[in-house]
Amino acid sequence: MRSLAFASITERWLLGLAGVFTATAFFTLQLAPVVREAQWQTFSWQADYWLSFGIWSICAVVTHLTLERVLPSRDRLIVPTVFLLAGWSLALIWRLASGFGLRQAIWLAIATIAFNIVVATPRVLRTFQQYRYLWMITGILLTALPLFIGVNPSGFGARLWLGCCGIYFQPSELLKLVLVIYLATYLARNHQLLTRLDNNQRPNLREQLAPFTPMLIIWGMSLLLLLNQRDLGTGSLLFALFVLMLYQATDNALYLLVGLGLLIIGGFITYQLFDVVQVRVNAWLNPWADASGNSYQIAQSLLALAAGGLAGRGFGIGAPRVIPVVHSDFIYAAVIEEWGLIGGFAMLALFAILLARIFRLSILAEDKFRSYLAGGVATVFGLQAIFIIGGVIKALPLTGVTLPFVSYGGSALLINFIMLGLVMRLSADRTA
Amino acid sequence: MSTNPMKGSQRLMLGLIGVLLMLAAYNLLWSVFRSPALLTRDDNPRLVFASQRIQRGDILDRNDVAMATSRYANGLFFREYPSLGTAPLTGYASFNYGTSGLENTFDALLTSADLQDEQTLLWQREVLYEPQVGRAIRTTIDTTLQVALAQTNISAAIVIDRNSGDLLAIVSNPSYDANTLDADWETITENDQGALVNRGTQIAYPTGDLLKTLLHLNRLNLTKDGSYLPNQVQFLNFLDEFGIFRAQPLDIEHTDSHIALMRTDLEQTDIANWDGQMLKLTPLQIATILRTISNQGVRSDVRLVSETQANSIDEWVPQRFNRNELVVLPRAVVNSFREEFQAQSAAALQLSMTDFVDNTVVSWVAGETQNRELIWVVVSEENDKAQIESAMATIEAFASTE
Numbered sequence: 035m036r037s038l039a040f041a042s043i044t045e046r047w048l049l050g051l052a053g054v055f056t057a058t059a060f061f062t063l064q065l066a067p068v069v070r071e072a073q074w075q076t077f078s079w080q081a082d083y084w085l086s087f088g089i090w091s092i093c094a095v096v097t098h099l100t101l102e103r104v105l106p107s108r109d110r111l112i113v114p115t116v117f118l119l120a121g122w123s124l125a126l127i128w129r130l131a132s133g134f135g136l137r138q139a140i141w142l143a144i145a146t147i148a149f150n151i152v153v154a155t156p157r158v159l160r161t162f163q164q165y166r167y168l169w170m171i172t173g174i175l176l177t178a179l180p181l182f183i184g185v186n187p188s189g190f191g192a193r194l195w196l197g198c199c200g201i202y203f204q205p206s207e208l209l210k211l212v213l214v215i216y217l218a219t220y221l222a223r224n225h226q227l228l229t230r231l232d233n234n235q236r237p238n239l240r241e242q243l244a245p246f247t248p249m250l251i252i253w254g255m256s257l258l259l260l261l262n263q264r265d266l267g268t269g270s271l272l273f274a275l276f277v278l279m280l281y282q283a284t285d286n287a288l289y290l291l292v293g294l295g296l297l298i299i300g301g302f303i304t305y306q307l308f309d310v311v312q313v314r315v316n317a318w319l320n321p322w323a324d325a326s327g328n329s330y331q332i333a334q335s336l337l338a339l340a341a342g343g344l345a346g347r348g349f350g351i352g353a354p355r356v357i358p359v360v361h362s363d364f365i366y367a368a369v370i371e372e373w374g375l376i377g378g379f380a381m382l383a384l385f386a387i388l389l390a391r392i393f394r395l396s397i398l399a400e401d402k403f404r405s406y407l408a409g410g411v412a413t414v415f416g417l418q419a420i421f422i423i424g425g426v427i428k429a430l431p432l433t434g435v436t437l438p439f440v441s442y443g444g445s446a447l448l449i450n451f452i453m454l455g456l457v458m459r460l461s462a463d464r465t466a
Numbered sequence: 467m468s469t470n471p472m473k474g475s476q477r478l479m480l481g482l483i484g485v486l487l488m489l490a491a492y493n494l495l496w497s498v499f500r501s502p503a504l505l506t507r508d509d510n511p512r513l514v515f516a517s518q519r520i521q522r523g524d525i526l527d528r529n530d531v532a533m534a535t536s537r538y539a540n541g542l543f544f545r546e547y548p549s550l551g552t553a554p555l556t557g558y559a560s561f562n563y564g565t566s567g568l569e570n571t572f573d574a575l576l577t578s579a580d581l582q583d584e585q586t587l588l589w590q591r592e593v594l595y596e597p598q599v600g601r602a603i604r605t606t607i608d609t610t611l612q613v614a615l616a617q618t619n620i621s622a623a624i625v626i627d628r629n630s631g632d633l634l635a636i637v638s639n640p641s642y643d644a645n646t647l648d649a650d651w652e653t654i655t656e657n658d659q660g661a662l663v664n665r666g667t668q669i670a671y672p673t674g675d676l677l678k679t680l681l682h683l684n685r686l687n688l689t690k691d692g693s694y695l696p697n698q699v700q701f702l703n704f705l706d707e708f709g710i711f712r713a714q715p716l717d718i719e720h721t722d723s724h725i726a727l728m729r730t731d732l733e734q735t736d737i738a739n740w741d742g743q744m745l746k747l748t749p750l751q752i753a754t755i756l757r758t759i760s761n762q763g764v765r766s767d768v769r770l771v772s773e774t775q776a777n778s779i780d781e782w783v784p785q786r787f788n789r790n791e792l793v794v795l796p797r798a799v800v801n802s803f804r805e806e807f808q809a810q811s812a813a814a815l816q817l818s819m820t821d822f823v824d825n826t827v828v829s830w831v832a833g834e835t836q837n838r839e840l841i842w843v844v845v846s847e848e849n850d851k852a853q854i855e856s857a858m859a860t861i862e863a864f865a866s867t868e
Contacts, residue, residue: 069595071541278478285474325509333509339496340504341512351595356511375497382490386483393479397472409475416482420489429492 045101048114049094056121059349060087063129066350083128086139090121093146100150105462109395112461115388116454119439120447122381123365127442129350130368131361134442141444145451152455159459163403166212166219173212176205194265195445204445206268211449213272214279214410215456221283222402266304266311267421267433273297274417275410282409283402311431318431331358335426338364338371346374361442363434366426381440385419388412395461404460411453414438514561518542523576523600523775525556525568527609528632534559534569534644536600543597545569547644549609551616554638554664555718555770558647566662568603568771571717575774576600601775604782606632611864616641620857622665622830622845624753625864628760628838631768631789634864636718636750638665667720670746671830671845674819676755677742680705683759686799698737702729707794708755709765710747717770721748742821749843752832757841759803760815760834763795814838820849831858835865 060083067076094117101108120142128135152158162169176196184193187202195202261269277293280286304311317329325333334357341347354360354368361368370378389412396408415438422437424430436446496504504510521543525534533552536543545559557567565573574580577600590596606627615623615637623637642654642661654661663669673680684704685692696704705711711729714720732744747755750768758765766789773782807815816833831854832843844857 067541072595072597073541076541282474282478285477334511336496337504337507337510337512339493340501341510342497343501344498348595353512353515370493370497375493378493378497379490382486386486389479389482389486393475396475396479405472405475409478413478413482416486420482420485423486423489427489427493427496429489 045098045110045114048111049098049117052114052118052121053091053094055118056090056125057087059122059125060084060128062349063125066129066348069348070351082132082136083125086124086128086135087121089139089143090117090124093117093120093142097146097150100154101458104154105458107462108458109391109461111387112391112454112458115384115391116439116451119381119384119388123440123442125349126365126368126440127361129372130355130365131442134361137444138442138447141447144444145448148448149451149455149458152452153458153462159404159407159456162215162456163219166216169212170216173205173209177209179205202444204443206265207443207445207449209268209272210275210414211453213275214407214414214453217276217279218403218406218410221279221406225283225402261304266308267435270297270433271414271417271421271435273300275413278413278417279406279410282396282413283406314431314433318425318428321428331364332425332428332432334358335364335367336428338367339427342370342372342374342378344375346370346372346377348372362436363422363432363441364426365437365441366423382419382423385415385438389416392457395457399460408457408460411457414453415450517561517577518544520577520598521600522559522569523578523602525572525576526602526604527607527612528605528634528772529608530604531609533605533607533609545644549613550643551613551637551641552607552609553641553644554636554666555605555607555612556644557718558642558644560647562648563651567664567718568605572603572771572774575603581777601777603771603775603785604773605770606630606634606772607636607770608634608864611635611860612637614860614864615857618853618856618860620844620853621828621847622669622749622843623857623861624666624749624843625861626753626757626768626841628757628834628841631757631766632772633768633770634840636664636666636770638663664719665749665845665847667716667718667748667750670721670748671752671823671828672742672819672821673745673747673752674742674821674830675817676747676752676819676832677740677745679759679817680708680755681737683795683799683803686802687795690802696737698733698735698740701737702732705745707765707792708758710751710755714750714754715767716750720750742819749830749832749845752830753841753843756815756817756832756834756843758794759800760838760841762797763793763800764791765794766791823847829854835862837865837868839868840865 064080064083065077067078068074070076097113097117101113124135124139124142127138155161179196180194183196185195185197185202186193187195187197194206195204197203274293274297277289280289280293301311305315313328317324317332321329321332321336323329338352338354338357341352346352349372352368352371354364354371357364357367366378366381369381373380392408392412392415396405396412399405399408418435418438421430421433421435422441425432425434436443438450439447505512519542521538522534522536522545524532524536527533532548534545534547534556537546547553547556553567555567557565557569559565559569559573559576564570569576578598590598611625612635615625615635616639619639620637621639623635624633625635626633640661642650647654681696681701682692684696684701685694687704688694688696688700702711728745732740735744754765754768757768767787769785769787771785773784775781776783804815814834814836816831818829818831820827820829822828826847827849828845828847829849829851830843830845832841834841840861842858842861844854844861846853
């Protein structure tokens with residue numbers, strides 16, 4: 035009891051610190067015009083900042099109280115880490131695209147409600163596990179819908195959203211969730227077969243392929259669908275997720291090698307087929323060749339990284355808004371420009387902590403399904419962070435996925451919080 | 467082969483966190499190691515934003531009338547040019563197109579970048595967010611005369627104080643409004659002989675009367691009665707004394723590049739075959755030759771900027787100016803020439819030229835004002851006599867009030 039109480043205080047303290055950080059970020063943002071123009075007259079009270087902070091605070095408090103009530107023996111680091119990222123994100127979105135600030139705060143509230151529902155539903159894991167095919171097919175159908183009635187909130191670019199009355203949802207985000215659940219269930223159920231293959235018991239070809247067939251069909255369908263919509267970022271993400279979950283289940287490096295080989299072949303084919311891939315690969319290889327044209331976004335991102343240096347230009351003082359859609363794909367470049375490497379490394383450290391805590395649950399899980407589910411969720415978060423940060427700093431070609439809990443995007447935030455809810459349930463189950 | 471799923475999770479975790487660490491290390495490349503080179507790239511918009519936070523110093527005329535000043539609005543400084551017609555001198559300081567004219571020559575001083583070391587600038591700009599305040603320069607120009615001459619639409623005009631060598635006006639038309647440079651850029655740059663070229667200091671015109679005058683002076687210099695005709699080398703050496711073939715010190719764009727080539731051509735041509743088309747000079751060069759004659763044969767440099775503001779706002783530092791005085795002609799030769807001139811026309815020197823330039827008749831007139839205090843050159847590329855007379859009248863009116 036005593037250790038539980040102490041743990042609860044720890045989470046409360048950490049959430050409090052996240053709150054202090056977020057409030058300080060908003061306060062700094064409020065002062066930024068004064069500093070920028072060196073005039074107190076430019077100070078104006080931004081009620082919307084504090085309304086957003088209020089929403090964040092309510093979300094954090096409600097989440098903490100719910101968790102205290104329904105999952106007293108949960109992991110105490112995951113939620114404060116995520117809320118710190120979400121608070122930082124709110125301040126960043128207000129800074130970079132103020133028109134989306136309040137909207138993101140509302141999405142945070144919706145995502146928190148979804149999270150609380152998931153953590154408060156005892157049979158949620160079993161339900162997901164039981165109806166895996168139904169979820170998967172629903173996910174695929176929903177992802178297919180934008181082919182017919184898809185829109186893009188910006189008015190241009192790939193039509194990957196379903197939308198009405200100013201509210202937009204990206205169904206491919208849902209696909210990540212259902213694929214993780216499906217793969218976790220499938221890998222757990224067929225673990226015996228998979229490990230038999232690993233142990234070189236040399237079954238015939240049919241036996242070798244049998245355990246993979248349904249999994250490959252489902253995965254191939256979703257991938258084809260995304261390729262058809264030219265959502266190559268999510269396509270690559272799902273491919274990498276598939277390979278890495280397979281590796282997690284089998285601990286067989288051969289899957290990684292085969293996956294890498296397929297990725298290279300797939301990359302070559304998509305390069306030949308899709309203009310958008312050619313543009314992104316060329317911009318990755320030499321962004322300065324067309325720095326004012328096709329490579330403008332990545333070139334500006336690199337200039338933002340250079341401008342940030344070690345300590346950054348100061349929150350609200352830099353010029354990250356010259357990067358197109360900086361609040362979404364390039365939010366990490368904005369962090370580096372205004373918060374410096376110190377801020378960037380802090381954000382990477384938060385992701386590392388989040389991954390380590392979720393993988394810890396995977397390692398200590400009671401059964402394989404739980405282990406793979408936690409590993410899958412951590413892998414989704416990790417891959418997204420790696421893909422988009424790697425793209426922003428030109429370590430990888432740009433893929434246009436969101437930085438979990440940080441980039442602007444309601445659907446991504448909602449699905450990430452639902453995945454987090456599942457993880458929190460796992461953490462409680464384990465301890466229980 | 468191992469099939470422990472816990473090991474798989476462990477390795478996957480270490481792998482993903484390892485990749486995050488590698489990304490952090492790669493981040494160092496752009497934010498630390500390649501940062502200095504990237505930040506100075508011309509296409510870095512942050513350079514424009516940084517320059518918008520600099521309060522550039524004023525460019526003043528000799529009566530402290532601002533020809534260029536900085537206006538503050540919404541945390542940024544915008545450059546303003548109150549008087550139309552001063553652009554050939556001030557040039558421009560554009561966030562998009564860089565600097566020219568005095569804005570370019572004195573850029574370091576006008577932004578005070580020359581005062582501070584990198585560390586101080588960094589501290590002021592990045593930590594204290596203090597706007598960088600530049601210092602002013604005081605020129606020898608008289609804005610009233612400059613603007614009045616610009617309004618006559620004369621193609622080029624130069625006015626110099628005979629004694630001090632102070633440039634009082636450098637006019638060039640067509641010109642541009644430096645206040646609207648960014649918006650007008652396409653129009654301004656569509657012609658390479660257009661508004662950005664300073665016709666007073668950059669375009670060379672046929673010399674006409676001036677060539678004959680100089681040859682005559684050379685002959686008088688060689689023999690009292692002027693009977694000896696020098697060969698081309700002797701004459702070229704004589705011209706060299708006037709500084710024609712040397713780069714002139716001037717704080718705005720001016721052309722000396724055609725001179726060396728011209729000398730080579732002239733050396734190979736018999737002097738009997740020389741004409742005004744072979745020796746082409748800028749209005750500024752014509753004015754300085756005339757000034758030498760008017761100054762009893764003593765040549766000295768001209769100047770455009772007289773003082774610059776010191777670190778303290780109220781202190782001014784005289785601009786370093788070496789007059790480089792040189793006796794080109796003996797006083798007796800000049801007097802003899804003046805007597806001949808007065809016998810033929812008027813007391814004040816006056817020369818003119820009308821000739822073809824690119825199939826267009828161009829004319830210029832150069833001379834002294836009636837009080838002999840000012841030397842002037844006016845050029846009309848349309849051979850517009852009324853335009854020239856209007857400009858001459860403007861200069862005379864100005865001289866009479868001085």
